[in-house]
Amino acid sequence: MESIRMDNVVDARGLSCPQPVILTRKALESGELLVEVLVDSVTSRENVRRAAEKLGCRVQVAEMDHEFKLTISR
Amino acid sequence: MATRLTRFFASRWGIILAGAVIGILAALLQQAGNPPNMGICVACFERDIAGALGFHRAGAVQYLRPEIIGFVLGATIAALGFREFRARAGSAPIVRFLLGMFAMIGALAFLGCPWRALLRLAGGDLNAVLGLAGLTMGIAIGVQFLKHGYSLGRSYSARPAVGWIMPFTMVGLLLLAVTSPEFSQDGPIFSSAAGPGSLHAGLLISLSAGLLIGILAQRTRFCTMGAVRDVILMGDTHLISGGAAMVVAALVTNLLLGQVHLGIRGQPVAHSSHLWNFSGMVLAGLAFALAGGCPGRQLFLSGEGDGDAAVFVLGMIAGAATAHNFSLAAKPDSIVEGVVAVGGLSKFGMGAVAIGLAVCLLIGFSMREKR
Numbered sequence: 001m002e003s004i005r006m007d008n009v010v011d012a013r014g015l016s017c018p019q020p021v022i023l024t025r026k027a028l029e030s031g032e033l034l035v036e037v038l039v040d041s042v043t044s045r046e047n048v049r050r051a052a053e054k055l056g057c058r059v060q061v062a063e064m065d066h067e068f069k070l071t072i073s074r
Numbered sequence: 075m076a077t078r079l080t081r082f083f084a085s086r087w088g089i090i091l092a093g094a095v096i097g098i099l100a101a102l103l104q105q106a107g108n109p110p111n112m113g114i115c116v117a118c119f120e121r122d123i124a125g126a127l128g129f130h131r132a133g134a135v136q137y138l139r140p141e142i143i144g145f146v147l148g149a150t151i152a153a154l155g156f157r158e159f160r161a162r163a164g165s166a167p168i169v170r171f172l173l174g175m176f177a178m179i180g181a182l183a184f185l186g187c188p189w190r191a192l193l194r195l196a197g198g199d200l201n202a203v204l205g206l207a208g209l210t211m212g213i214a215i216g217v218q219f220l221k222h223g224y225s226l227g228r229s230y231s232a233r234p235a236v237g238w239i240m241p242f243t244m245v246g247l248l249l250l251a252v253t254s255p256e257f258s259q260d261g262p263i264f265s266s267a268a269g270p271g272s273l274h275a276g277l278l279i280s281l282s283a284g285l286l287i288g289i290l291a292q293r294t295r296f297c298t299m300g301a302v303r304d305v306i307l308m309g310d311t312h313l314i315s316g317g318a319a320m321v322v323a324a325l326v327t328n329l330l331l332g333q334v335h336l337g338i339r340g341q342p343v344a345h346s347s348h349l350w351n352f353s354g355m356v357l358a359g360l361a362f363a364l365a366g367g368c369p370g371r372q373l374f375l376s377g378e379g380d381g382d383a384a385v386f387v388l389g390m391i392a393g394a395a396t397a398h399n400f401s402l403a404a405k406p407d408s409i410v411e412g413v414v415a416v417g418g419l420s421k422f423g424m425g426a427v428a429i430g431l432a433v434c435l436l437i438g439f440s441m442r443e444k445r
Contacts, residue, residue: 013228014162014227014228015228016366018220018308022220022221022307040160041160042156042158046084050310050312051308051310
């Protein structure tokens with residue numbers, strides 16, 4: 001599997017809603033097939049998950065130390 | 075179990091439940107003694123707290139409202155229970171303070187926060203329509219800024235004390251409410267003898283309702299500003315279904331309790347000066363959108379450790395003091411010899427709304443990340 005380039009990674013840690021969702025949508029709309037989103041609150045995790053699922057994407061979540069990595073794929 | 079509960083509260087039924095409970099409790103609190111069409115109003119109640127502490131001396135609006143204390147502590151309890159309490163801060167606190175101040179000045183031009191706008195509607199006060207239209211307009215302006223890269227920047231994890239200051243402050247206020255000491259002759263703690271501040275449910279009732287709402291709202295992220303913003307920004311109706319549930323539940327409960335009085339002129343603790351009902355809420359809506367949450371949401375965030383939201387809350391309390399000390403807050407319609415005298419804003423109040431809009435626009439344009 002090709003390693004993920006940096007522009008596939010959205011670092012939304014510390015940003016309050018709706019910014020994590022806006023950044024995720026921008027990344028997905030730019031045509032990326034696989035986007036990784038880093039967030040540091042459950043609220044952002046749920047918001048990004050909901051927005052991505054609404055766009056028909058699959059979402060996998062990994063938790064590490066109060067931070068979450070969402071792997072979003074088309 | 076905790077995970078399933080979290081998924082439920084994050085679902086559409088979760089947010090509808092929270093909205094419905096808030097609507098029902100607001101109507102019941104009014105029945106239990108809170109002011110008419112003001113079973114709950116975050117802005118008004120923070121203003122009453124500012125008055126109780128003597129930060130302003132408007133004698134009619136001074137009372138340590140236990141609902142506000144309950145909102146924060148309920149959110150703290152829920153956040154601790156679900157391991158979500160996290161001290162964090164550092165995202166442009168002084169800007170948030172200013173946004174809080176002007177949000178309050180705008181809300182007091184209309185005489186209510188978004189929650190009360192919905193509750194006034196559910197009580198038959200049609201002035202709320204203009205308030206809600208203004209709120210939507212203000213949020214729509216905020217959305218344009220968000221789309222063009224507006225950001226107050228990141229917050230960072232902080233020492234636990236940062237997160238605990240607000241909950242402990244609320245415990246302190248609760249102690250003051252319970253013991254009601256008199257710090258000097260004719261000094262605080264003040265409690266209105268007449269006017270809206272004198273109308274309140276019993277302390278335990280208010281506190282319990284506040285705690286329950288705090289818990290539910292923390293779990294569901296109930297937010298009236300986010301509700302409108304998400305619809306405009308991305309057609310997402312999740313949060314707004316909570317707001318809709320709140321109006322419907324309050325309306326039904328009000329109908330059952332005989333608390334609906336349809337009209338425009340002479341509505342309780344409201345004025346029918348249309349331009350300023352609208353403009354005041356444009357300012358409030360824009361300030362909430364730029365700060366990322368309605369006044370209720372900011373309280374719940376401050377309860378779960380968000381030091382930036384706490385600064386916004388303090389800004390709102392300072393804004394309430396400013397509004398009443400400088401005669402910026404609206405005067406409600408009054409009935410003089412059987413004739414309704416239309417209330418509204420002083421020239422200072424009008425000027426303050428205009429200045430607030432200018433400052434918020436400046437913040438919106440200047441706090442942008444270049445991408």
